[in-house]
Amino acid sequence: MSLDIAQQGLRERKRIATRRAIESAALGLVVEKGLENVTVDEISHRADVSPRTFFNYFASKEAAMLGESPELPTDGSVARYAGGELGSSALEGLGELISAASQESGEDAEIHTLRFSLLRQYPQLFTLRMTAMRSFEEQLATVVAERLRHDEPALDDESRRSKAKLITLVAFGVIRHSWSCWAENEGAMSLSERMRQSFAQLPGILSAGAA
Amino acid sequence: MSLDIAQQGLRERKRIATRRAIESAALGLVVEKGLENVTVDEISHRADVSPRTFFNYFASKEAAMLGESPELPTDGSVARYAGGELGSSALEGLGELISAASQESGEDAEIHTLRFSLLRQYPQLFTLRMTAMRSFEEQLATVVAERLRHDEPALDDESRRSKAKLITLVAFGVIRHSWSCWAENEGAMSLSERMRQSFAQLPGILSAGAA
DNA sequence: TAGGAAACTTGCAGAGAGTGCAAGAATGTA
DNA sequence: TACATTCTTGCACTCTCTGCAAGTTTCCTA
Numbered sequence: 001m002s003l004d005i006a007q008q009g010l011r012e013r014k015r016i017a018t019r020r021a022i023e024s025a026a027l028g029l030v031v032e033k034g035l036e037n038v039t040v041d042e043i044s045h046r047a048d049v050s051p052r053t054f055f056n057y058f059a060s061k062e063a064a065m066l067g068e069s070p071e072l073p074t075d076g077s078v079a080r081y082a083g084g085e086l087g088s089s090a091l092e093g094l095g096e097l098i099s100a101a102s103q104e105s106g107e108d109a110e111i112h113t114l115r116f117s118l119l120r121q122y123p124q125l126f127t128l129r130m131t132a133m134r135s136f137e138e139q140l141a142t143v144v145a146e147r148l149r150h151d152e153p154a155l156d157d158e159s160r161r162s163k164a165k166l167i168t169l170v171a172f173g174v175i176r177h178s179w180s181c182w183a184e185n186e187g188a189m190s191l192s193e194r195m196r197q198s199f200a201q202l203p204g205i206l207s208a209g210a211a
Numbered sequence: 212m213s214l215d216i217a218q219q220g221l222r223e224r225k226r227i228a229t230r231r232a233i234e235s236a237a238l239g240l241v242v243e244k245g246l247e248n249v250t251v252d253e254i255s256h257r258a259d260v261s262p263r264t265f266f267n268y269f270a271s272k273e274a275a276m277l278g279e280s281p282e283l284p285t286d287g288s289v290a291r292y293a294g295g296e297l298g299s300s301a302l303e304g305l306g307e308l309i310s311a312a313s314q315e316s317g318e319d320a321e322i323h324t325l326r327f328s329l330l331r332q333y334p335q336l337f338t339l340r341m342t343a344m345r346s347f348e349e350q351l352a353t354v355v356a357e358r359l360r361h362d363e364p365a366l367d368d369e370s371r372r373s374k375a376k377l378i379t380l381v382a383f384g385v386i387r388h389s390w391s392c393w394a395e396n397e398g399a400m401s402l403s404e405r406m407r408q409s410f411a412q413l414p415g416i417l418s419a420g421a422a
Numbered sequence: 423t424a425g426g427a428a429a430c431t432t433g434c435a436g437a438g439a440g441t442g443c444a445a446g447a448a449t450g451t452a
Numbered sequence: 453t454a455c456a457t458t459c460t461t462g463c464a465c466t467c468t469c470t471g472c473a474a475g476t477t478t479c480c481t482a
Contacts, residue, residue, distance in 0.1 A: 011429070011478055018430095039467065050432050055469060091416050127342050134338070166388045166409060167416050173384030177377045198377060203417055205302050205378050222449055222458070229459095250438065261461050266440065 019057055021047040026064040027114045035122050062128055067115055069132045072139055073101040082146040090147045094171045095199035099192040120183040141168040174198045230268055232258040237275040238325045246333050273339055278326055280343045283350055284312040293357040301358045305382045306410035310403045331394040352379040385409045
């Protein structure tokens with residue numbers, strides 16, 4: 001969390017304001033005109049910056065709509081997870097960890113809400129967001145490996161790395177599932193609730209053999 | 212499989228030749244100059260077509276490098292899978308099904324090899340390919356739902372659809388894992404062998420609780 | 423608090439992707 | 453052979469994105 005908004009010097013505050021203005025302009029225009037009909041020129045104009053400046057803030061039009069990709073939570077849950085205190089297995093605990101991480105976003109609430117609704121409306125955007133998470137995936141895989149070092153100390157490094165990656169990628173599959181279910185049923189359930197449910201469903205898809 | 216190459220009329224044959232020429236030019240140029248340094252103009256020039264024609268064949272530069280996304284196998288394995296004869300569970304069987312599907316490609320062998328080596332060299336390309344598989348994912352999810360209708364007849368439609376989707380997305384997570392391992396170890400193992408191994412590893416990541 | 427260092431904004435020029443259109447060439451068909 | 457269909461191509465145009473250099477703003481310190 002960055003509550004230090006007020007204590008950063010003019011430069012930094014302006015920078016944040018500009019970034020938000022651009023994000024807000026981008027998202028607003030998508031709502032009004034649809035994803036395909038929004039250009040960088042329009043966004044920059046509405047945000048009161050030059051198109052050139054737009055690209056000083058975001059590498060692409062899509063980046064302005066997606067916002068930053070998530071980071072590892074800073075509330076200590078990572079350490080608890082790695083230490084084996086979160087969840088009864090590396091995979092299950094990972095569900096809780098990610099669920100918690102997706103809560104913690106230092107973002108402007110209004111922008112965040114708008115972005116979520118657009119991610120639901122345009123699956124292509126969600127796909128983009130998932131592919132932008134590669135770095136997050138790798139961070140998580142590292143954490144998972146730590147957890148495994150705790151859970152299964154006998155494992156050699158190579159096997160542990162591989163297993164951690166498998167757990168992480170499976171978890172991302174589950175997240176996609178949660179998102180998909182959540183996006184279909186107009187908010188019948190909160191996303192993190194839905195994530196818990198998908199993770200809970202997971203054991204059932206392995207055990208169930210042919211009738 | 213389309214063995215009908217020779218029996219299609221001039222027009223169709225030319226079309227296929229042009230498509231291959233473009234793919235080959237694209238892949239060759241990437242090998243020579245690196246992914247970032249290849250333009251549509253160069254590709255079209257080498258393939259002896261106008262840049263405009265390039266876009267009559269491929270929607271984007273990347274599409275020419277990725278090739279077509281996979282289709283459901285046509286050898287009857289889909290029916291066997293849906294009938295419960297392939298694999299001891301929907302998930303495990305899905306592994307075998309996909310593994311089989313990835314063998315069956317009606318493509319030119321040389322192009323196929325080259326493409327695979329580039330997919331390994333440029334993870335971004337692989338990511339693109341995965342996101343291009345959305346339609347394939349949905350086809351698979353439908354097949355998985357059929358399998359579930361066989362395995363668990365008691366399940367209501369809604370739950371079955373959801374479960375099928377979860378199984379499919381988890382399977383894609385496993386595929387990403389296989390690919391990642393395969394790409395790291397310079398061909399120590401064939402990709403389909405590696406896929407079998409990742410799927411086999413799957414049960415272990417659920418059961419293993421804290422020590 | 424003046425004045426230079428550092429960071430930011432902007433316009434401009436240009437490469438490159440991708441599209442619609444219409445004219446003309448090649449192919450298929452009767 | 454004559455006509456319909458399909459394919460290719462050039463052209464003009466929109467849009468994304470980048471490097472550069474000149475001008476502003478903010479920051480820091482002597």
